Amino acid sequence: MFRYIVRRLIGAVFVVFIISLVTFSLQYLAQHVGGGSPAYLFLGKAPSAAQVKAFEKQWGLDQPFTTQYVNYIKGIFTGRTLGDGTPGSDRACPAPCLGYSFQYQAPVTDLIKTAFPVTFSLAIGAAVIWLISGVSIGVLSALKKGSLADRSAMVVALAGVSLPVYFTGLILLYVFVYSLHWLPPPQWVEFTTSPIEWAQNLILPWITIAFGTAALYARFTRANMLETMNEDYIRTATAKGLPRRTVIGKHALRSALTPVITIFGLDLGLLLGGAILTEKTFSLPGLGYLTINAIARSDLQVVLGITIVAAVFIVIANLVVDVVYGLVDPRVRFS
Amino acid sequence: MSGGRRQIGGHPEEKVDQSMAITRRATSIAAVGAVAALALAACGGSGSSSTPSGSSSSGSTFNGAVDGIVNPSDKTGGTLQLIASGDVDSYDPARTYYAYSWDLQRLFTRSLMGFAPEPGTKGTAVVPDLASAAGVSNADKTVWTYKLKSGLKFSDGTPITSKDIKYGIERLFATDVINGGPSSYYLGLLTPKGGYKGPYADPTGDLSTVKTPDDSTIEFDLSSSFADFNYLMALPTSAPVPKAADTKADYGKKPVSSGPFMFQSYTPNKETIWVRNPNWDQSTDTIRHPKVDQITLTIVSNQADGDKRLLSNSVDLWADGGILPASRPQVLADPTKKAYADNPTTGFTRYIAVMQTVAPLTNQACREAIFYAFNKSDYRKIRGGETGGDIANTMTPPLIPGYDANFNPYPSGPDNTGDLTMAKQKLTECGQPNGFSVAMAYTNTGIGPQLFASVQANLARVGIHVTSAPSDSSNYYSTWIGSPKNIIAKNIGIAIAGWGADFPTPYGFWQSIANGNAIVDPGNSNYPSLNDPKVNGILSQLTKADPSQTADLGGQLDKAVMANAVYLPVQFDKTFYYRNPRLTNIYLNGGVGNYYDYVNIGTNDGK
Numbered sequence: 001m002f003r004y005i006v007r008r009l010i011g012a013v014f015v016v017f018i019i020s021l022v023t024f025s026l027q028y029l030a031q032h033v034g035g036g037s038p039a040y041l042f043l044g045k046a047p048s049a050a051q052v053k054a055f056e057k058q059w060g061l062d063q064p065f066t067t068q069y070v071n072y073i074k075g076i077f078t079g080r081t082l083g084d085g086t087p088g089s090d091r092a093c094p095a096p097c098l099g100y101s102f103q104y105q106a107p108v109t110d111l112i113k114t115a116f117p118v119t120f121s122l123a124i125g126a127a128v129i130w131l132i133s134g135v136s137i138g139v140l141s142a143l144k145k146g147s148l149a150d151r152s153a154m155v156v157a158l159a160g161v162s163l164p165v166y167f168t169g170l171i172l173l174y175v176f177v178y179s180l181h182w183l184p185p186p187q188w189v190e191f192t193t194s195p196i197e198w199a200q201n202l203i204l205p206w207i208t209i210a211f212g213t214a215a216l217y218a219r220f221t222r223a224n225m226l227e228t229m230n231e232d233y234i235r236t237a238t239a240k241g242l243p244r245r246t247v248i249g250k251h252a253l254r255s256a257l258t259p260v261i262t263i264f265g266l267d268l269g270l271l272l273g274g275a276i277l278t279e280k281t282f283s284l285p286g287l288g289y290l291t292i293n294a295i296a297r298s299d300l301q302v303v304l305g306i307t308i309v310a311a312v313f314i315v316i317a318n319l320v321v322d323v324v325y326g327l328v329d330p331r332v333r334f335s
Numbered sequence: 336m337s338g339g340r341r342q343i344g345g346h347p348e349e350k351v352d353q354s355m356a357i358t359r360r361a362t363s364i365a366a367v368g369a370v371a372a373l374a375l376a377a378c379g380g381s382g383s384s385s386t387p388s389g390s391s392s393s394g395s396t397f398n399g400a401v402d403g404i405v406n407p408s409d410k411t412g413g414t415l416q417l418i419a420s421g422d423v424d425s426y427d428p429a430r431t432y433y434a435y436s437w438d439l440q441r442l443f444t445r446s447l448m449g450f451a452p453e454p455g456t457k458g459t460a461v462v463p464d465l466a467s468a469a470g471v472s473n474a475d476k477t478v479w480t481y482k483l484k485s486g487l488k489f490s491d492g493t494p495i496t497s498k499d500i501k502y503g504i505e506r507l508f509a510t511d512v513i514n515g516g517p518s519s520y521y522l523g524l525l526t527p528k529g530g531y532k533g534p535y536a537d538p539t540g541d542l543s544t545v546k547t548p549d550d551s552t553i554e555f556d557l558s559s560s561f562a563d564f565n566y567l568m569a570l571p572t573s574a575p576v577p578k579a580a581d582t583k584a585d586y587g588k589k590p591v592s593s594g595p596f597m598f599q600s601y602t603p604n605k606e607t608i609w610v611r612n613p614n615w616d617q618s619t620d621t622i623r624h625p626k627v628d629q630i631t632l633t634i635v636s637n638q639a640d641g642d643k644r645l646l647s648n649s650v651d652l653w654a655d656g657g658i659l660p661a662s663r664p665q666v667l668a669d670p671t672k673k674a675y676a677d678n679p680t681t682g683f684t685r686y687i688a689v690m691q692t693v694a695p696l697t698n699q700a701c702r703e704a705i706f707y708a709f710n711k712s713d714y715r716k717i718r719g720g721e722t723g724g725d726i727a728n729t730m731t732p733p734l735i736p737g738y739d740a741n742f743n744p745y746p747s748g749p750d751n752t753g754d755l756t757m758a759k760q761k762l763t764e765c766g767q768p769n770g771f772s773v774a775m776a777y778t779n780t781g782i783g784p785q786l787f788a789s790v791q792a793n794l795a796r797v798g799i800h801v802t803s804a805p806s807d808s809s810n811y812y813s814t815w816i817g818s819p820k821n822i823i824a825k826n827i828g829i830a831i832a833g834w835g836a837d838f839p840t841p842y843g844f845w846q847s848i849a850n851g852n853a854i855v856d857p858g859n860s861n862y863p864s865l866n867d868p869k870v871n872g873i874l875s876q877l878t879k880a881d882p883s884q885t886a887d888l889g890g891q892l893d894k895a896v897m898a899n900a901v902y903l904p905v906q907f908d909k910t911f912y913y914r915n916p917r918l919t920n921i922y923l924n925g926g927v928g929n930y931y932d933y934v935n936i937g938t939n940d941g942k
Binding site: 040049051052054055058091104105114170173174177178185186187188279280281282283285289290293296297298 | 421510511584587603604605606633634635636637639640643644647649807808809810813856857
């Protein structure tokens with residue numbers, strides 16, 4: 001098991017490395033071929049060709065691809081100081097240095113650190129809601145298969161899966177904020193400032209994300225439950241006289257839920273990289289909001305940094321999920 | 336979101352996207368104010384020591400704040416709650432170029448001069464702020480001298496002296512750290528013969544072209560005549576910065592204040608809070624008469640959400656522009672809401688650049704064919720209809736001195752859908768009776784593709800075949816149409832553009848887009864590479880002109896440029912604002928791009 005984890009970790013590092021190389025190449029190409037030099041972000045007004053050249057020289061953007069990439073990777077582990085030593089123009093970028101944003105005039109890592117708690121709050125709350133509601137509805141639907149409750153639940157689930165996030169979000173805003181006035185217009189409040197306001201402002205974004213995902217989980221769980229309930233060992237347990245509660249709770253649920261764990265890990269990992277639509281709809285300054293702004297202004301260093309961070313989350317989520325799966329399901333052997 | 340290219344001498348349209356969300360990004364500081372028909376007689380003088388003078392209305396009417404002060408009141412107290420869809424580019428006065436950011440600078444920044452706290456056209460006048468009087472110049476306008484008022488203090492209690500103003504200008508020369516604002520004007524006029532690298536690279540050095548013989552006198556020695564220097568001294572770019580508090584690249588996070596408000600906190604992309612500055616003295620300030628105790632700016636990235644908050648009166652104003660076109664019908668249909676809406680021009684002209692460097696447009700008659708065949712009415716519909724803009728008859732927008740409402744050199748038919756007969760005649764004249772083919776440049780987001788489709792369909796009526804040459808908005812103005820070489824290489828015959836002046840004078844509007852000496856590559860704003868000696872000559876005259884001559888020269892300049900048929904004016908942009916009914920002393924100020932003058936707004940409930 002330990003060897004398995006180590007092997008997977010090595011594989012994970014390799015995958016993140018490849019992703020960083022590809023993303024860095026795209027950013028490099030965008031700068032040199034696509035005319036998207038950060039000079040235009042930094043120098044603001046349309047600069048002269050000479051100014052752009054001077055800028056690129058100062059920040060090492062005129063160096064060959066391999067040099068730039070190696071410096072970038074080194075910076076992640078040891079930190080860097082950007083600039084050519086001209087007094088006043090040095091920019092410290094401590095480890096892990098994920099690049100420097102010429103638009104915000106700050107290391108990308110700092111921007112991510114500020115934005116991450118927002119996305120994390122969004123992801124955790126939504127995840128709890130969708131997991132509990134999705135799985136419960138799925139299990140109950142499976143157990144009461146064919147009933148009115150089951151059919152209604154699946155129709156609602158279909159709606160949840162089909163409706164886009166920005167639509168759901170706007171409807172929720174309209175109903176709960178502007179019509180019923182049950183909630184204030186959403187804005188980000190830190191947990192440490194006021195846990196109640198933090199939750200109050202996040203409840204609608206949580207529901208927006210959870211609605212669609214819970215629907216998926218409900219349908220998925222229902223299908224798995226139905227399949228599991230038809231297994232021989234379940235019939236055997238029932239025949240042996242075990243109470244229905246034990247058969248379902250102890251035996252059926254465990255194997256029905258293991259695939260759910262897999263997708264949950266991946267979904268959470270993805271969400272931690274930023275929920276762009278939800279964050280923009282509810283004015284939450286998280287990673288998604290940062291990403292969309294960076295893309296709009298071609299601040300490619302920010303996009304690069306966030307892509308790497310998101311890749312790390314997904315890769316780790318993958319690994320955790322696989323390990324947990326192996327622990328939960330004794331049929332899985334680590335090979 | 337904001338962003339976009341900002342250029343020397345003015346502001347091109349930042350994004351041709353999201354319909355009127357563009358005007359949120361509008362970074363013009365051009366002369367604006369009422370459409371001529373709405374101009375009211377001026378009353379009162381300027382510079383009074385109590386609430387700003389100007390015609391005022393006790394009730395509120397539609398467009399009431401365009402040329403009058405709505406709800407004048409002496410009531411103090413409360414918090415002004417502003418929202419914006421995107422954060423400012425920077426709070427560092429030297430590094431900001433967004434128009435709405437310049438308006439916010441009035442809260443905490445004072446310069447030698449400032450825009451008069453008047454509605455409409457009167458707001459484009461520059462009046463003394465830190466200076467005791469307007470700058471005195473020599474005959475050829477190369478040396479300007481100012482004297483400071485006494486009793487001026489920064490928010491940290493230290494006195495404001497001429498040396499602080501000089502230091503603010505010196506910072507502009509550290510272009511690798513201080514950038515993003517319109518520093519090119521100052522660098523162009525004040526760079527000494529031996530060069531100057533700025534106070535960071537050259538701490539013992541000194542900007543020799545700015546002299547401070549004593550703490551209350553400052554003299555500028557320009558390298559060429561510049562009649563509009565008082566306007567440059569009204570921009571936040573020339574604000575004083577105390578050297579001891581200069582945190583260089585970080586200064587924008589919490590600049591020291593010289594105005595009635597100072598920063599309490601700034602969380603980027605989320606919120607800014609200003610509170611009153613106890614070291615600001617009303618007796619030294621004839622521009623600002625603040626009423627509220629606190630001002631907050633909250634970023635609401637979802638514009639539909641923000642409109643909802645504004646229209647339900649739970650916030651006070653969009654700081655960075657008007658409401659979405661989709662929200663306008665409900666305001667126009669409801670008289671109680673319409674009374675609190677304003678629909679002014681912004682000072683931006685939306686136009687088509689017709690390139691004289693691309694065949695067959697090298698022939699003027701071929702260019703004029705496009706002018707006559709163009710469907711301005713269609714274009715205007717796509718850009719938001721009547722509330723989005725007025726059909727433009729010429730390039731100079733209303734109330735930049737020189738604007739002539741009766742000058743329409745290329746009329747496009749009685750309903751502005753185009754004069755096809757005239758267009759076909761011009762085609763024959765230029766030897767292309769069956770039309771010709773050119774590429775059209777536009778930004779590939781928002782309404783850009785729709786505008787392209789409209790132009791393509793409309794010009795096809797006379798056989799002009801338009802192909803597409805779109806580009807990303809992030810490099811549209813810098814390397815796409817901002818590169819004369821690229822225009823020729825891609826056969827770009829026509830390009831969508833928008834322009835507003837950095838300061839409301841004819842020179843401020845025209846220099847970068849019409850002077851032959853302003854052509855650069857990349858980053859060019861003179862897209863058609865106009866180099867007409869007559870135009871260049873008038874611009875040169877303007878740098879030495881007395882204020883009494885400016886309007887006349889401005890009119891001549893407009894006509895001279897239009898005679899070249901390289902700029903096809905389509906519409907004068909308008910914004911549609913809604914203001915919270917509780918606001919007092921509210922008016923649109925032409926000097927700051929026709930946004931509301933935030934620093935003077937009060938609330939009638941004291942909350």
